[in-house]
Amino acid sequence: MSSNWGWFAVPRPFTLLEGKAAPLDSDDVDTDQIIPAQFLKVTEKAGLRRYLFYRWRYDESGTLTGKFVLDRQEFAGSKVLVAGRNFGIGSSRENAVWALLDAGICCVVASSFGDIFYSNASKNGLLCVKLLADAVTSLRHRAKGGELSLTVDLASQTISGGGDAVHFDIERHIKERLLSGADDIGLTMGTYEGEIKRYELGAPRYLVPRRRAS
Amino acid sequence: MGESVFTKIWNRHLLAERPDGQSLIYIDRHITHEVTSPLAFESLRAAGRRVRRADLTFATMDHNVPTGDRSAPVADPMSAKQMDTLSANARQFGILCFDYASELQGISHVIGPELGLTLPGITVACGDSHTSTHGALGALALGIGTSEGEHVFATQTLWIRRPKEMRIALDGALPNGASAKDAVMRVIRSIGTGGAIGHAVEFGGSTVEAMTVEERMTIANMIIEGGARTAIVEPDEKVFESLKGTEFGPAGEDWDDAMDYWRTLKSDDGAAYDASLSFDVGGLEPQVSWGTNPAMTVGVSESVPRPGEVGQGERDSTERALKYMGLDGGEAVTSIPIQRVFIGSCTNARLSDLVDAARVAKGRSVAKGVRAMVVPGSQMVKREAERLGLDRIFLEAGFEWRNSGCSLCIGMNEDKLDYGERCAATSNRNFENRMGPGGRTHLMSPLTAAASAVAGTIADPRQVGILDVEQLGMVRRA
Numbered sequence: 001m002s003s004n005w006g007w008f009a010v011p012r013p014f015t016l017l018e019g020k021a022a023p024l025d026s027d028d029v030d031t032d033q034i035i036p037a038q039f040l041k042v043t044e045k046a047g048l049r050r051y052l053f054y055r056w057r058y059d060e061s062g063t064l065t066g067k068f069v070l071d072r073q074e075f076a077g078s079k080v081l082v083a084g085r086n087f088g089i090g091s092s093r094e095n096a097v098w099a100l101l102d103a104g105i106c107c108v109v110a111s112s113f114g115d116i117f118y119s120n121a122s123k124n125g126l127l128c129v130k131l132l133a134d135a136v137t138s139l140r141h142r143a144k145g146g147e148l149s150l151t152v153d154l155a156s157q158t159i160s161g162g163g164d165a166v167h168f169d170i171e172r173h174i175k176e177r178l179l180s181g182a183d184d185i186g187l188t189m190g191t192y193e194g195e196i197k198r199y200e201l202g203a204p205r206y207l208v209p210r211r212r213a214s
Numbered sequence: 215m216g217e218s219v220f221t222k223i224w225n226r227h228l229l230a231e232r233p234d235g236q237s238l239i240y241i242d243r244h245i246t247h248e249v250t251s252p253l254a255f256e257s258l259r260a261a262g263r264r265v266r267r268a269d270l271t272f273a274t275m276d277h278n279v280p281t282g283d284r285s286a287p288v289a290d291p292m293s294a295k296q297m298d299t300l301s302a303n304a305r306q307f308g309i310l311c312f313d314y315a316s317e318l319q320g321i322s323h324v325i326g327p328e329l330g331l332t333l334p335g336i337t338v339a340c341g342d343s344h345t346s347t348h349g350a351l352g353a354l355a356l357g358i359g360t361s362e363g364e365h366v367f368a369t370q371t372l373w374i375r376r377p378k379e380m381r382i383a384l385d386g387a388l389p390n391g392a393s394a395k396d397a398v399m400r401v402i403r404s405i406g407t408g409g410a411i412g413h414a415v416e417f418g419g420s421t422v423e424a425m426t427v428e429e430r431m432t433i434a435n436m437i438i439e440g441g442a443r444t445a446i447v448e449p450d451e452k453v454f455e456s457l458k459g460t461e462f463g464p465a466g467e468d469w470d471d472a473m474d475y476w477r478t479l480k481s482d483d484g485a486a487y488d489a490s491l492s493f494d495v496g497g498l499e500p501q502v503s504w505g506t507n508p509a510m511t512v513g514v515s516e517s518v519p520r521p522g523e524v525g526q527g528e529r530d531s532t533e534r535a536l537k538y539m540g541l542d543g544g545e546a547v548t549s550i551p552i553q554r555v556f557i558g559s560c561t562n563a564r565l566s567d568l569v570d571a572a573r574v575a576k577g578r579s580v581a582k583g584v585r586a587m588v589v590p591g592s593q594m595v596k597r598e599a600e601r602l603g604l605d606r607i608f609l610e611a612g613f614e615w616r617n618s619g620c621s622l623c624i625g626m627n628e629d630k631l632d633y634g635e636r637c638a639a640t641s642n643r644n645f646e647n648r649m650g651p652g653g654r655t656h657l658m659s660p661l662t663a664a665a666s667a668v669a670g671t672i673a674d675p676r677q678v679g680i681l682d683v684e685q686l687g688m689v690r691r692a
Binding site for chain 1: 227229230232233234235236238240242243249250252253256261263267269270272277278290292293295296299330331333336341342343357358359360361362364365368369370371373374375377407408411412439441443459460461462463464465468469471472475507531534624625626633643645646647648651652
């Protein structure tokens, strides 16, 4: 797997994505599978691709088996991962998103996603596309040979590859954030300082914990 | 139309709504730990930002701390580095940190409620999916990622789409041998791992009303495994009582002010929910997971399903799970031998959980060839258990009595399973490799885990024998 992701840039705007699709033939892929806990001890994002789906890619002795879909020759350079349902459930670890991006995956297609994973993805420029289960199954089937190239057009909310373009729904704020690559914190501080201050001035005293004198 | 307790708290903390459905919520309490925080602090530094409200922010070390001798140096250099990094970040940004050596150290979701940091009607955020635990006190609690954590550090707020609301009613008296853990595992078994995705779950019903606050924490914690965004229980007198005299909870006039608000935290009659489910737990037996997600669960008297017997999943996830778990399918649950037992985690490592395990362990011995460990949820829980003499019950039965941390539940410290080892665990996730590469996890209650330790196989605590609490002979030592 090779990285095409620049970690030192702010999340770059997500424009038109064209790339190979890789099928991941599993439902309920939890974030423990996407990146095991032992690799959460790193303090950098770059290089996390090595640990992506670690237990599915390496044998007991730590040797890469080469059998996992993203390691196979015909799927080299894949940018879209087509999974099943409930992708990214479980632990809140944002490392799951960083590892996918570091491996060059910019878009995951599934029929449903874990809530925290979905939110984490949107904050890092990883597009999660929700399609009906049948459409996901069909895409996964067509991706099996390593010859499916998909075009994901976020502006028009369509995904296409050889056949008809399929429309997908996405929340407007996520779409806008991905398209603009904006920084949430700057936006909140710039626009909502008044509302935050007002809440803080009106908050009761007991909301600030005070340690009991011993 | 009436409002749910969730809606009441939501509205009180709602600062702004955008037309796209995103809401800006004020976060009253932010708890952070050594694993998901380093990159958030790093980004703050890079942008020249500060922690807006260090006085509302607390740090603990839980995910990767060793649970052995605290006076020895931390052996794993990466764990040591993350712990040192948290200490340094807490110092730099002015945050109180319950570090490795602190008497108040413990798992985020155990120490929040026990120290009075978590209160009814407040919003709590923490970089961990099981943050829903705090909802047992009537707080609106949100598990968040690292980018969101950075946003809370900098602004004390969070952008979030308002979750839908689901009410789950549990009714009936839990029979002997069945606990809160069994009830929530039964619910997840029924709704699946994605059944509550996008929903805040309000637990109610006669069973929940009768539960202790700690039992409610178990169900609020574990419903995350059913996909829930968070969970909440209407706070009652038991909750208020549990907060009296806590280290950081309100006192004096502040207490009276808080109570005025807390007493309003009820769901109105006629409150609307997007979904409602109800379960009768009156005939519930102990539950045990057999597979690789928490919905793959059966009753202790049942057999492991054969491939094709389970309806869930479009493809055959049963077969894959059986293979990973080293099971054939069709065997009786109580015939499965175990090599490890873990009594711990944010789901089941509070004092009442340890009392439950002791009700089975007292006067018995851990089976030959089984390594069993008790890992209290906090150092406070540990000290209290020792005052009551629970440590002696466990040590005499052959259990290890350890210091607090997440331990085996996440397998980040040295408490891991070896390849192929099978563990009876009171934690919340049985995912592949969760407790260590190749490790196999069966989820269950503290009663069932202790019974399994004694039997050497997964065992029914009712058959092994459960003492009454009075029979434990607990006398509080000074």
